Amino acid sequence: MPDRKLKIAIAGGGIAGLALAAGLIKKQHLEVRVYESVAAYKDIGAGLALHMNAIKAMMLLGPEVRQAYLDKALTMVEDEEKEMVTEVVLAQGPHKGQLVAELGRAKGRKTVSRADLLEGVLGLLPEGTVEFGKKVKEIEERSDGNDDGGYAVHVTFVDCTEVEADVLIGADGIHSPTRSYLLGADHPATEPKNHDGWQIYRTMVPVKEAVKHINPKWTTTVPILLGPRGHVNCIPLNKNTRLSAGVAVRGKQFLTDGKLDPEWYSDYSEDAQQIVRLVAKDTSASWKAADHDHAPFYSKGQVCIMGDAAHASLPFAGNGAAQALEDAAVLDALFAHVTKPGQIEMALKAYDEVRRPRSQMVVEIARRFGRVYAYAEEEGRMHEDPEKMRKFFGEMGKVTNEFDVKGQNARAVRMFVELSRKGEGIDE
Ligand SMILES: Cc1cc2nc3c(=O)[nH]c(=O)nc-3n(C[C@H](O)[C@H](O)[C@H](O)COP(=O)(O)OP(=O)(O)OC[C@H]3O[C@@H](n4cnc5c(N)ncnc54)[C@H](O)[C@@H]3O)c2cc1C
Incomplete structure (x- = not known):
């Protein structure tokens, strides 16, 4: 084990990156930095409605994260009892x-405006955790990087400055350069569709x-x-x-x-x-609007993607930010157990195994919502059968919102422990 903290670099200070940082900064064995491309946040979108799965994920990251959301969110109408x-x-x-x-x-x-939510979560982070005006340009991994206590991941920014870290987590949005690095610029799932x-x-x-x-x-x-x-x-x-x-x-x-x-x-x-x-x-x-075709993996080596960088979805199921928060909760739970650079790859593998199927299912659900809304669903003419439509919406809402977020964290940690034991030859 190197005689230093594990250094975690997060590319992108959106909801995914900041929420993850808010969880990780509480862990004494980690050093966390967020590199955000813009100089200051500006509001985009219509305001986010965060469903039950998002609230549960925030609670797992810390009650203060949920409180930051509650402090910034406004009721849709004046009468809070309505x-x-x-x-x-x-x-x-x-x-x-x-x-x-x-x-x-x-x-x-x-609902909460994106800029307000970001400001709230940013307020939880120690000064200097987020560096603004840092746009990731190039990523390089060195297989011998961790030898002698060095760093495996090397990031170059557009302003020509550079940083090194043990792990790079790409939370850099739908046009993510980290996604492009992981999958390859020419991979059919790299660009939004x-x-x-x-x-x-x-x-x-x-x-x-x-x-x-x-x-x-x-x-x-x-x-x-x-x-x-x-x-x-x-x-x-x-x-x-x-x-x-x-x-x-x-x-x-x-x-x-x-x-x-x-x-x-x-x-x-x-x-x-x-x-x-x-x-x-x-x-x-x-x-x-745009979303992502499914990435075949969310991690490779000591680099991974999360949030819209990993699974951007159409806005019709209102669950994109919620999925980013679920990613953050899982990564936060895993990094509580990662103390050595040699464990990072296994933690990211567990994250990939647990989060990829569910988050990609939500991408599918959002596409399906759009088609059902437009009377263009592939199977069954649902708009001609209101009862069938009612059933569809009820079932899909349960899948996205009424989910065991805590159980998901536990599953990821169990998988990491199993992978670690195999990696260390304990099972052999
Ligand atoms: C109209 C609309 C309504 C929505 N409503 C809901 C809703 O009701 N509920 C819900 O759960 N979700 C909703 N969503 C989805 C939600 O907004 C997104 O899923 C969520 O914001 C994704 O967060 P993120 O942090 O992954 O990505 P982003 O918010 O895109 O953040 C990525 C960050 O990375 C930065 N970045 C980009 N490139 C680089 C780079 N090269 N280097 C460094 N930093 C970089 C960006 O500046 C940005 O700050 C909605 C989306 C839209 C468009």
Whole structure:
């Protein structure tokens, strides 16, 4: 064992990287540094709703991580006692107007802006843990790196500075250079994909303004209104002061010169058409959605990927950040037991074995949600059978949210212990 702490380098200070650092810094045998490319965080996206699996993962990382989230999250509406639900409604076709699912019924439903959450978790880390303006450019591993107490991983940044570490954890987002290093730049799963041609139009308006244009009911609950030319949804934010409204369109054939054309939605319910017209007024916050095809592995040698770098998913199941937090909880549990550089590869192997199947299943579920929302599901015409749809949403919600996160950590640690025993020849 080298006469020094194990040095952990995390590339990317998003939700995945910071949450992991918040867990690891409490372990005396580790030295943790996060290298974040941007100089300062800025808000992106519509606000995150973190489900039960995310909350459990935060608790495993430490009650202070969950508290940082609670301190920054805001209830969707002013009245914290108001019971809210995500209402999934068919907006087109023979069952137009029919409610097919009520998801996540709860009082005081919260969302948190990404920048606020990051600021909260950053506040838990000692000064100097995160270095900003450090964009990873090149990664190199040396097979003899750990000899004589040296480091196996060498990272070069765009500003030409360099660091060495025992392990590099790539939490560097959907366009991750660490993913590219691990899989190879030419690997078919390296670059993000948009197989279904999703285009997401989104606008952010004050609720006071929105109620002049749409059914006020949709500013105090979360509607997802379904149809074949895209689904329409609204999320109230910041105690019902702002409304994020969007239309997610599947396939280029439904776009006019790349623009959202309300004419396409004339056979949708009036409620849905009103929201489409509201969104079409200002589509400046729009973007093309993307996800990852499955990576064949999340780790190799002393380098691994986590969060969106490992398994970016479409936003339709609302579980991307939750999966990043599950990754962080598992890695944190494993590194509690890693005291020597020679154990790192086995810990990362256990992480890969435990987290890859579940996180890739969530990528699939998010793709499937998108297709079901767009009446384009491959098997069964679910939109013609509201009962079948109701069952589908209920089952999928259980898989993503009602998961034994603590058991997952325990399974990873057991696997690491078994691999270590085999590695040390104890079984032979
Ligand atoms: C509209 C929308 C709504 C969503 N809603 C939800 C939701 O309700 N619930 C939920 O659970 N999830 C949701 N998600 C998904 C969630 O936002 C992501 O899964 C999550 O933010 C991923 O975190 P991450 O840290 O892995 O990646 P990121 O947040 O992308 O962070 C990666 C970090 O790495 C940095 N970086 C990039 N390249 C480099 C480099 N070369 N060197 C160093 N640093 C680098 C980036 O600057 C960034 O800070 C939503 C996503 C979208 C788009």
